[in-house]
Amino acid sequence: MSTPALSVRELVVTLLGGPQPATVVDGIGFDLQAGEVLGLVGESGCGKTKTAEALMGLLPPELAETRAARMLLGEMDLATLPERALRRIRGRDISMVFQEPLTALDPVFQAGDSLTSVFRRHRGMNRRQARQAALEMLARVGFADPQGVLRSYPHELSGGMRQRVLVAMAMACHPQVLIADEPTTALDVTTQAQVLAQLTALAAAAGTAILLITHDLGIVAQYCDRALVMRRGRIVEDAPVERLFTQPSHPYTVELLAAARSGAA
Amino acid sequence: MPRVMRTVWQALLLILGVTFVSFLLMVWFGPDQTYTLIGKNASAEQIAELRHELGYDRPFLARYADFLVDLSTLDLGASNSSGERVSRLLARSTPITLALMLPGFLLGNLLGVALGLAAAQRRGQWTDRLISGLSVVGMSISFLVIIIALQVLLSTPYGLNLFPVRGWQVSDLPSYLLYVTVPTIALLLVTLGYNTRFYRAVFVEEIGKDHIRTAQAFGTAPAVILWKHVLKNSLVPIITRVLFSIPLVVISGSLLIETYFGVPGIGKVTFEAITNGDQPVLKAVVALTAVAFVLIQLAADILYRLVDPRLA
Amino acid sequence: MAADQTLWKRLRSDPSGVAGLVIVALFLLLALGVWFGIIGQDWAAAAGGRWEPAGPRFWFGTNVLGQDIFERSVYSVRTAFEIGLVVAILSTLLGAILGALAGWYAHGWVDGTVLWLKGVLDSIPFYLFVAAVAYALQGEAWAMHLAMIATFWTGTGRLVRAEVMKIRTREFILSARSIGLPDALILVRHVLPNTLHILLVQGSLTFIAAIKTEVILSFLGLGIQHGVSWGLMLAESTQEVLAGQFNNFLAASLMLFALLMGFNLLADALQDALDPRQVAR
Numbered sequence: 091m092s093t094p095a096l097s098v099r100e101l102v103v104t105l106l107g108g109p110q111p112a113t114v115v116d117g118i119g120f121d122l123q124a125g126e127v128l129g130l131v132g133e134s135g136c137g138k139t140k141t142a143e144a145l146m147g148l149l150p151p152e153l154a155e156t157r158a159a160r161m162l163l164g165e166m167d168l169a170t171l172p173e174r175a176l177r178r179i180r181g182r183d184i185s186m187v188f189q190e191p192l193t194a195l196d197p198v199f200q201a202g203d204s205l206t207s208v209f210r211r212h213r214g215m216n217r218r219q220a221r222q223a224a225l226e227m228l229a230r231v232g233f234a235d236p237q238g239v240l241r242s243y244p245h246e247l248s249g250g251m252r253q254r255v256l257v258a259m260a261m262a263c264h265p266q267v268l269i270a271d272e273p274t275t276a277l278d279v280t281t282q283a284q285v286l287a288q289l290t291a292l293a294a295a296a297g298t299a300i301l302l303i304t305h306d307l308g309i310v311a312q313y314c315d316r317a318l319v320m321r322r323g324r325i326v327e328d329a330p331v332e333r334l335f336t337q338p339s340h341p342y343t344v345e346l347l348a349a350a351r352s353g354a355a
Numbered sequence: 356m357p358r359v360m361r362t363v364w365q366a367l368l369l370i371l372g373v374t375f376v377s378f379l380l381m382v383w384f385g386p387d388q389t390y391t392l393i394g395k396n397a398s399a400e401q402i403a404e405l406r407h408e409l410g411y412d413r414p415f416l417a418r419y420a421d422f423l424v425d426l427s428t429l430d431l432g433a434s435n436s437s438g439e440r441v442s443r444l445l446a447r448s449t450p451i452t453l454a455l456m457l458p459g460f461l462l463g464n465l466l467g468v469a470l471g472l473a474a475a476q477r478r479g480q481w482t483d484r485l486i487s488g489l490s491v492v493g494m495s496i497s498f499l500v501i502i503i504a505l506q507v508l509l510s511t512p513y514g515l516n517l518f519p520v521r522g523w524q525v526s527d528l529p530s531y532l533l534y535v536t537v538p539t540i541a542l543l544l545v546t547l548g549y550n551t552r553f554y555r556a557v558f559v560e561e562i563g564k565d566h567i568r569t570a571q572a573f574g575t576a577p578a579v580i581l582w583k584h585v586l587k588n589s590l591v592p593i594i595t596r597v598l599f600s601i602p603l604v605v606i607s608g609s610l611l612i613e614t615y616f617g618v619p620g621i622g623k624v625t626f627e628a629i630t631n632g633d634q635p636v637l638k639a640v641v642a643l644t645a646v647a648f649v650l651i652q653l654a655a656d657i658l659y660r661l662v663d664p665r666l667a
Numbered sequence: 668m669a670a671d672q673t674l675w676k677r678l679r680s681d682p683s684g685v686a687g688l689v690i691v692a693l694f695l696l697l698a699l700g701v702w703f704g705i706i707g708q709d710w711a712a713a714a715g716g717r718w719e720p721a722g723p724r725f726w727f728g729t730n731v732l733g734q735d736i737f738e739r740s741v742y743s744v745r746t747a748f749e750i751g752l753v754v755a756i757l758s759t760l761l762g763a764i765l766g767a768l769a770g771w772y773a774h775g776w777v778d779g780t781v782l783w784l785k786g787v788l789d790s791i792p793f794y795l796f797v798a799a800v801a802y803a804l805q806g807e808a809w810a811m812h813l814a815m816i817a818t819f820w821t822g823t824g825r826l827v828r829a830e831v832m833k834i835r836t837r838e839f840i841l842s843a844r845s846i847g848l849p850d851a852l853i854l855v856r857h858v859l860p861n862t863l864h865i866l867l868v869q870g871s872l873t874f875i876a877a878i879k880t881e882v883i884l885s886f887l888g889l890g891i892q893h894g895v896s897w898g899l900m901l902a903e904s905t906q907e908v909l910a911g912q913f914n915n916f917l918a919a920s921l922m923l924f925a926l927l928m929g930f931n932l933l934a935d936a937l938q939d940a941l942d943p944r945q946v947a948r
Contacts, residue, residue, distance in 0.1 A: 109680075148571055152479040181573035188572075193565035197665060198587050208573055243664045259573065365786075372787035380799035491935065494875075495927035497882045499901050500920040507908050520909070606792035611883055615905075626887070629798050640795075648790040 093164060095266045095299040096122035096145070096184075100159035103137070103144050107153060114140045116323035119160075122267060122299050127290060129310040129331070130303045131346065132320035138303045139189075141320075142269045145301075146186050147176045164266055182212040185260040187289075189272040191253035195244040201255050202240030208262045227258040231288050250281035257289050264296040271303045286313055307350040311335060319343050366652065370645045377641040378422050425638060432635040434628075441639045444624060449643075451523065452620030455535060455612065456605045459542025463604075464597050466543070467550025474551070475558035476581060486551060493548020498608075502541050502615055509537050521617035538612050546604060550596075557592045561585050590662045598655045602648065677940035684936020690929025697741060698748040707741030710734065710895050718912050728914040730900075731907060739895045740918045746896040747878050747926060750812065754877035758816040759870045762823025763862065767854055769824065770831025781828070785821045793818060794887075797880070801889040808892050811884055815877055823869040830862050864941035871934035875927055882923065897923045 103115035115137040122128050130138050143149050144156045147168065161168040163184055168176070188194050195204055202224055209220035221240070228236035231254040244252055253273060260268055270289065274282035290313055293300050302314055310317050310331060317334050319327040319342065326340040338344050425432070433440050474486040508514035518537050525531045561567070562585055570580050609622030617623075621640070628636035659666050678684050701707040713733040714725075721728040727736035769781035788796075797814040804810035834840060835858075843853050884890040885898030886905075900919035908916050 146572055148568060177574040177576065179574070180571070186572045188565065188569065190565055194569045196566040196570070196584055196588070198663060204569075207575075211574060245665050256569070365783075368783055369786050369790065372783060373790055376787055376791060376796075377799070380796070380803050491931050492928065495924055495931050497879050497901070497920070497923055497927075499882050499886050499898075500916075500923065503901065503905055503908060503916060504920075507913075511909060513908075513911055602790060602792045607794040610792075610794045610798075611887075614887065625795060626798060629795070629802055644790070644792060644795075 092124065094121040094162075095124045095126075095164060096301070097160060097162040098145070098158065099161075100157075101141065101144060101161065102155075102157045103140050103149065104155045104157075105140075105153065106155060111155075114323050115144065118320070118323070118325045120318055120325065120328060122301055124266070124299055125294070125297050126316065127293070127300045127302055127314045129314035129317035130301060130320060131305065131307065131310055131317055133305060133346075136320045137323040138320055139271055142186060142271050142301070142303060145269065146180060146184065147173075178212075181208055181259070181265075182263040183265050184267045184269070185263070185265045186269045186271065187253070187256050187260050187273045190276055191249050191256060192276065194256055195252055197244050199243075200240065201242050201244055201247060201252070205240070205255060205259050205262070208259050212263045223262070224258075227262055228255070230292065231255075231258045231261075232284065248281075250277050250285060253277060253281075253285050254288065257285065257292070261289075261292045261296065261298065265298055267301065268293055268298050269301045269303070272305070273302075274309070275304070275306070282309075307335075307346065319346065362652075362656075366649050370649065373645045373648065374423065374641055375419070377637075377644070378419055422638060432638075434633055434636050441635050444636065445621070445639055445643065448619055448621045448624050451618060452605070452609045452613070452622060454525075454531070455523075455538055455618055455620055456542065456609050458535060459539040460546070460601075460604050460608075462539065463543050463546035463550055464593075467547055468554050468593065470547075470551040471554025471556075472558050472581060472585070474555045475562055476577070478559060478562075483555075487555065490548040490551045490555075493544065494552065495548075496544070498541070498545045498611060501544050502612070505537055505541050505544075509540075521615070523616075523618040523620075534618075538616055538618070541612065542604070542608060545608075553596060554589075554593070557589050558585060561589050564588075587662075591659055594655060594658050594662065598651050598658075601651060602644075606644065606647075678936055681936045681939065683932045684940070687929045687932025687934075687936060690925060691933055694744055694926050694929065695748065697744040701742055701745035707738055707745065710738040710742040718907075718914075721914060727918045730903060730915045731912075736900075736914055736918050739900060740897070740922050742895055743897045743900065743919070743922070744926070746891060746894055747881070747923075750881050750891070750896075751874040751877045753812050754815045754819060755870045755874040757812075758819040758873050759823050759866050761816060762820035762869065763827050763859060763866055765820065766824035766827025767831050767859055767862070770828040771835060771850065771854060771858070773828075773832050773835070778828075781824065785824060788818050788821055794883070797884060798887065798889055801884065811881065811890060815880055819873050819876060823866065823873070826865050826869065827862050830865055831858055834858050834861055867941065868934055868938045871930055871937060875930050875934070878923070878927065 098121075099119040100117045101115055101119065102113065102117050105112045105114055118137075118141065120128070130141070132138050140149070140154070144154075144158075145161065145168065147156075149156055156169075158169050163179065166179065166183070171179075195201060202221070205224040205227065206217070206220040209215045209223045210217070213220075213223070215223060224240060225236045228239050233239050233251075233254065239247065239251065239255065247255070257273075260270075268289075273289065274285050277285065286309065290300070292298075302309070304310060314331050316328070316330050318325050319334075319340065321342050327334065327338065327343045329339070334343065335347065338347060434444060437444075470486050470490075474483040477483045506520060510516065510518045510520045518533060523534050525534055566588075567580060567584060570584055575584075606622070609620055610626050611622070612618065613620045613623035614626055621643075624636065625640045627633070628640065678688070697706070711734065714735050715729040715733045717729065717731055717733055719725055719729040719733070725735050725737060727740060730736055730739070765781050765784075769778040772778050796818060797811070800814035800817070801810045804813065840853065840857060843857060881890055881896060882898035882901060885896055886902045888902075890896065890898050897919040900915055901923075904912075904916035904919065907913075
């Protein structure tokens, strides 16, 4: 077995904001193999997003305490790297696509600015090179008019279009790991399919492993190789997708599957 | 273009309202200047004649209509108290008020933004607590207390005795600095607490937004996030605050500072006009205020459009 | 009621809020003491010589007329509370009513009128307005209060209007209306109580603004007509400090600062405790 793209052991996240500290991620662990699509399923509030944010190092110390026995991105130890080093790998070696595309892009800058800045920062390109790379990337996520999108402001683009721009940004540097946190929940069904198809295709071509966070079992069935089931901060099941659906071992998984089936019916 | 028309209509209504209320208070209810102007032993005839001249004997609506006509034709007349032409009076005192109030006003906002930014970025840490604490202290000190204390500390032998106690003998840069420093510091100290508190809240809210998280997720340096993303997105509330605090800070503040420091600016002129019932001057000041307010609204609209592509 | 208990609990856990509450309570006790004639009654008598230093007889010394500065400072607490409470309560009430009406009939003519009124009052520079009102109502003791109420209500009004516009669409309101309850009843019994958190905070802020305004108005000669206030004391002290006499100034400004600080801390704590979103500080 080669080195996993992402290896996590005993990750604990404690929120410090309220009257009492609250542990939202309670010692989870998993491996994400290179090129794999790993689903992370659970109901809202189970700690999925906090896990993602912890892995990206996006939780400020006043807000939350993050501890882990192991948090390795390939060979790099995310837990011990200083902030400056972490900034270099964010967006380059590990990147993230968030749930709410409508608010994820800076409204006062053109969509192209957000995209080209990734190329300039992480690939050292100058303005012209970055622009060219951005146009190519936009074409690859399926835009018919990359020029137009580059020049558009976020509010001139639909939710689906914005999400595709964000996917372009996330894949711009062919990262080893892409964390997609409910990337299509806020979109309509047709757009969902489009975005997910593009995302997985791009990742497969680049060899990027995906941690696909979702509450939608249909998406898990269609796109994931393996899946983790998360409940109240703990991982209760970790299995290849086929086995998950045909022979679930944890009662909670059974509940989820039943709820999904009745909902779909 | 119904939207432009609606804005114009609302501006007109506003001006009408402002002039009406001002007229009501300052002209209709204002002091009767007849007796101060005419002296003690005037005959009933002379009194009646003067009253007629000053327009005191006409009915309310007629006087208000006259008022509006005078305003729109900029027929400002001459001061009842001093005889000086009102337009000259305004031209003389407005620049003084601006020279007096602008430095403190601008500094108060610049520093407020800087401190608010520093506090918001280090939210919850000791820098933030210190700045927020000092803001509350600043908000709890009366303007008058600050002015008196500064005067004692800077302008009297009991303190540093570096600056003049009052007055405005300004002819060049050194004398300008001499007379404007104490009022500027006073204005700065008074507004800084409120400004910092406000701007901190604006920046805290902006920092919490999703697109900032996106910028962080792509490895943007904190300084770049602050200057490029947070500030630019906060320009709308900042512009709103700066522009719409002009009436309160510059106009009302000038009344107090000029009266205290004996500076012959618009605030002092207005206050004296109110207490003397000097109607021509009051009419002019009302006109100036209403115009200033409309200009502020216009400036705000234009600036918003420039700064936020969603509003263009 | 459960809501009150959580409010109390949250307030108690905020040390600066508790400090503010204690300070305000102490000052309130002083004010009551003056009201009931227990303390601060000898503020007018020229009991001593000019500018006597602080000592056992006159704790803060005397002013230029030989009046007891300590007595005057204590009496001023009562003045401050009188002005503060009257203006705070009435302007908050006015703001609540007009704001609720505007929000309830949003985008209608009632709303338009209230907004226009707000715009007019907000665009007239405050001290000009107050000076003009005070002068128009020459010598009336309540001219100053009236002027303040007429301008301070707009802040509360704006916030209440926004809140009412949100509440208006909530389910329990919709069901009340469908039963056919008259608007006035719904507004008073169901809508306004849900704006209480806004009103409490705004009330405290208005109290602060009122006291600060009185200080400046008294300096300009447009302030209170009877009794003494810190504003009047400060106005007196402007000449005194030039002669090196600081007692009057220090007494008035320190007590004023203490009360304002206390109220500011309290207002902040109230704001945090009443915030329905309970955002981490």
